[in-house]
Amino acid sequence: MATDKKTADTESASVSLAKGMHFVGEIDGFSIDTDAKEEAGGVGAGPDPVRFLLLGLAGCTAMDVISILRKKRQEVVGLEVEVHGSRVDEHPKVYEQIEVIYRVEGKGVDAKALERAIELSETRYCPVMAMVSKTAKIVSRYEIEQES
Amino acid sequence: MATDKKTADTESASVSLAKGMHFVGEIDGFSIDTDAKEEAGGVGAGPDPVRFLLLGLAGCTAMDVISILRKKRQEVVGLEVEVHGSRVDEHPKVYEQIEVIYRVEGKGVDAKALERAIELSETRYCPVMAMVSKTAKIVSRYEIEQES
Numbered sequence: 001m002a003t004d005k006k007t008a009d010t011e012s013a014s015v016s017l018a019k020g021m022h023f024v025g026e027i028d029g030f031s032i033d034t035d036a037k038e039e040a041g042g043v044g045a046g047p048d049p050v051r052f053l054l055l056g057l058a059g060c061t062a063m064d065v066i067s068i069l070r071k072k073r074q075e076v077v078g079l080e081v082e083v084h085g086s087r088v089d090e091h092p093k094v095y096e097q098i099e100v101i102y103r104v105e106g107k108g109v110d111a112k113a114l115e116r117a118i119e120l121s122e123t124r125y126c127p128v129m130a131m132v133s134k135t136a137k138i139v140s141r142y143e144i145e146q147e148s
Numbered sequence: 149m150a151t152d153k154k155t156a157d158t159e160s161a162s163v164s165l166a167k168g169m170h171f172v173g174e175i176d177g178f179s180i181d182t183d184a185k186e187e188a189g190g191v192g193a194g195p196d197p198v199r200f201l202l203l204g205l206a207g208c209t210a211m212d213v214i215s216i217l218r219k220k221r222q223e224v225v226g227l228e229v230e231v232h233g234s235r236v237d238e239h240p241k242v243y244e245q246i247e248v249i250y251r252v253e254g255k256g257v258d259a260k261a262l263e264r265a266i267e268l269s270e271t272r273y274c275p276v277m278a279m280v281s282k283t284a285k286i287v288s289r290y291e292i293e294q295e296s
Binding site: 030033051057059063078084087 | 157158159160161162163164165169171173175176178180181182184188189194195196197198199200201202203204205206207208210211214215224226227228229230231232233234235239240241242243272273274275276277278279280282283284
């Protein structure tokens, strides 16, 4: 059995058919629905599964950036990361272009510190970026809203 | 503004800081929490974001396989797809090995039809497989539980 080869470091996720194209996903006890788009026979019971890749990318780089900014003693009170992806028309329709927008809210946040945090996530820390960048060109930009 | 360049085909996802390392994710109005692991400063308010990549892979290939089996008039009553991934130790800690297990429940399900459905998903239809296979070796196996 291949499962015998799993180590303690193995990470898992699964989906189980509910009805139609609706599957109930599971990660470590967290239940997450997924469904095909309507044009592919779904009924909107959850997001299209390919989108989870964009969500994973947003979450992964957001955690890198907030960690680095906190280590750099930046006073960040809000961080939103928005990811937009466009795919090629041909199967398997991989993402070819991904835009990542970082919106930081804080007091006296240093733009250079933020740029460096984003760069470290993109080039060194974020596994999803590293994987997705093999097929997609990733471009990013940021906005800082300074509180008084 | 880069957002002006978005086309109707652009797909989006975002995360917004809640507290600590807990972010609230969003895909098309669906809210999905994510949090860092405890060793990385999280409190378990949601799965680690990198896992969404495994969930996306499971959902994407599950939908391909169920669609193809239905087109082939196979009587499938249940489908579960389980994904196990192991990562390299060095940053950015990409997945290097991914195992995909398909568990099909049905009446007289043809093993050859299932094998072909899995092959088509792996080689032609599943965008997440196509992207992740650039860094990870993907192996798969299946089990069929025939109902009488």
